[in-house]
Amino acid sequence: MSTSPLSKTPLNKAASTKSPISQLPLSDYDQHRAALMAKMPNNCIALFPAASELTRSNDTEYAFCQNKNFFYLTGFNEPDALLVLLKDEQGSAKSVLFSLPKDPLHEIWQGRRIGQIKAVDDYGVEQSFTLSEIDSLIPDYLEGKSQVFFGFSDHNFAAQVFTWLKQVSSNIRQGAKTPTNLTDSDPLVAELRLIKTTNELALMRHANHISGLAHQRAMQKCHVGKFEYQIEAEILHEFARHGARHPAYASIVAGGDNANILHYTANCDVLNNNELLLIDAGAELGGYAADITRTFPINGKFSTEQKAIYQLVLDAKNLAVNAIKPGMSFAKLNILTNAFLTQGLVDLGILEGDLTELISEKKVKDYFIHGLGHWLGLDVHDVGDYHISTDREQLRAFKEGMVMTIEPGIYIPLTDLSVAEKWRGIGIRIEDNIAVTKDGFENFTVNSPQTIEDIEELMQK
Missing domain, CATH: 3.90.230.10 (Creatinase/methionine aminopeptidase superfamily)
Known part of the structure; x- marks a missing residue:
């Protein structure tokens, strides 16, 4: 025919x-974060969770798939991490990554972890802490901020954000200021990804x-x-x-x-x-x-x-x-x-x-x-x-x-x-x-x- x-x-x-490439240079993720923070107002915070591993049956898991917004902003491919983007009243920006700690025993069985030192050295964030430090540090980051960005579609994480906000609110009598403007970060990141x-x-x-x-x-x-x-x-x-x-x-x-x-x-x-x-x-x-x-x-x-x-x-x-x-x-x-x-x-x-x-x-x-x-x-x-x-x-x-x-x-x-x-x-x-x-x-x-x-x-x- x-x-x-x-x-x-x-x-x-x-x-x-x-010439083909098989992954983005880590510098691209720096640029992604910078582009997002440029769209955020001063005196705000943005929170982006990583995905968690999902159990397939008994003690086996599905192949891990990272949360795509988190990956877009970090290139970091471990579960249960959290990216925090901070902007102060003068517009200075900072990125903080919470992730799993180095653990020799776990790494024998399950594989190597990046840890906090390499997270800073290789992934371009200003600071990195272990997951165990989240509940003590996140309320401090939230306190005094005027606006909080997070993904409204992730209901489990949204509930966690409200728990942290409640911790800040409990200290109002001591002068703590709770953020009053909660904004869905999903449309903002979607525009960049498009x-x-x-x-x-x-x-x-x-x-x-x-x-x-x-x-x-x-x-x-x-x-x-x-x-x-x-x-x-x-x-x-x-x-x-x-x-x-x-x-x-x-x-x-x-x-x-x-x-x-x-x-x-x-x-x-x-x-x-x-x-x-x-x-x-x-x-x-x-x-x-x-x-x-x-x-x-x-x-x-x-x-x-x-x-x-x-x-x-x-x-x-x-x-x-x-x-x-x-x-x-x-x-x-x-x-x-x-x-x-x-x-x-x-x-x-x-x-x-x-x-x-x-x-x-x-x-x-x-x-x-x-x-x-x-x-x-x-x-x-x-x-x-x-x-x-x-x-x-x-x-x-x-x-x-x-x-x-x-x-x-x-x-x-x-x-x-x-x-x-x-x-x-x-x-x-x-x-x-x-x-x-x-x-x-x-x-x-x-x-x-x-x-x-x-x-x-x-x-x-």
């Missing part, structure tokens, strides 16, 4: 070939490169009769082989009609001849996520119907990507892609009726049942306000340094009797990771095949 001119990413928009620095972009570019290699491997290792989890294992192998120890999220490896389950993660079924395999998988590198989806034929050759739907989704994806630039928005991109997909489904006979009415009634959402994309960064669905209107339109204008996914899809489950049988069981999504540049975009997802010709050629090797 011939491909649209939009099927190829323009060469001048290809991913950079700069605009990526040069090093953050370089790290995400590398995470995408590794993820693209994994998608290539999945295509090459895919055969009729294998199980979905065997392909998942190939993906995880390729991640780790290139330094990405963990996936950014639970990989979706969905054969056939399983692709019509948006968050399918069972990955336990056999791969059947003449069906498609949808893989949504991305590596996590240095804390930052890639999020890529590719769909391809299990036997290496698209059928006529699969080609038709696939080419429609691919062209819609490229239409959206090529429109990205500063000032664009998801709302505007949705208008473009929804109209394009509606016309395509009418041309294929899947939708019937007046095109204008079908677009107005958003009938395409019967088959394109999720959003066009989302912010990407430390989280897969990263933080940042979308400026959603009352009509649920995402109106925020794109700015240089934002990173997002673009991921149109068409899903026609086997149970959909409203369409011809030849279309049933087809589920296709194609997803790239895109950075907004000064005058356009950069597509990070360029080494994972996506044209029909490139996929079939790779799978025949």
Whole structure:
């Protein structure tokens, strides 16, 4: 089948070939803290807790995942720590880290800890204390401050903040002054995280490169009769082989009609001849996520119907990507892609009726049942306000340094009797990771095949 001119990413928009990095320099976390403190008023305090380890069963734990706001401000990857940012009445700023103490016995069994000396020397904070000193020092830090910043979404930590404030209040008769202005720090940090620095972009570019290699491997290792989890294992192998120890999220490896389950993660079924395999998988590198989806034929050759739907989704994806630039928005991109997909489904006979009415009634959402994309960064669905209107339109204008996914899809489950049988069981999504540049975009997802010709050629090797 011939491909649209939009099927190829323009060469001048290809991913950079700069030397890859696997983690941010610690100096970047200093800059993150400085940027946040510059937005905070004088005579205030901000408190950011680390995550805790979670028990999986009995005496085993889940793989540790650090609180993303805490990590953004510290790069510190131990549990149960606390970052305190202080600003005095003259505007002088100071950062204090509370963390687990050095403990030779614990370190024999569980691994080395950074400790307080290296926290100051290596992580750029002015002071560091052990966790045992929190309850005596935090009330002293709070006393006399006019404003306290902390994340309102963390209810357990919020309760701890109120306990410390109550300690300050108990000394009012002795002249203690309790902060009266409590402010949610989450939106403030989210705004900073939304605009990526040069090093953050370089790290995400590398995470995408590794993820693209994994998608290539999945295509090459895919055969009729294998199980979905065997392909998942190939993906995880390729991640780790290139330094990405963990996936950014639970990989979706969905054969056939399983692709019509948006968050399918069972990955336990056999791969059947003449069906498609949808893989949504991305590596996590240095804390930052890639999020890529590719769909391809299990036997290496698209059928006529699969080609038709696939080419429609691919062209819609490229239409959206090529429109990205500063000032664009998801709302505007949705208008473009929804109209394009509606016309395509009418041309294929899947939708019937007046095109204008079908677009107005958003009938395409019967088959394109999720959003066009989302912010990407430390989280897969990263933080940042979308400026959603009352009509649920995402109106925020794109700015240089934002990173997002673009991921149109068409899903026609086997149970959909409203369409011809030849279309049933087809589920296709194609997803790239895109950075907004000064005058356009950069597509990070360029080494994972996506044209029909490139996929079939790779799978025949």
